[in-house]
Amino acid sequence: MKLAISVRSSDAAAPVDPRFGRAQFFRIVDTETGEQRVLDNAEGINAVQGAGTQAAQMMAREGVKGVLTGHVGPKAWSTLQAAGIAVYSLEGGSAEQAIEAFLSGKLQPMSPEKQGCHNS
16 A cells, blocks of 8 residues: 655655645655655645645555545545545654554544644
């Protein structure tokens, strides 16, 4: 399964960025192979509007099935849901800790009622 984690820098110990659409980077992790790579989100950071939707579309193009982040705005949420991508809420920590929490079953998918309402 491919996961995307919103992070503040490109290194493996990067802190999780609570913003989805305006996160600096996304760490893409293949949980089956262990392969990891980083996507720069410069377009999202500099977008006047639609950053969350653009990020959600990027996740769909990358074949991501789960997003680990702090908050997702309503438009990004709709785009992720339409693409069949689950969203898992994180409160701080590093990318490595997020992966461990996911793999150990400590994270549950967000429901529409608990979806973050911050600008994405």
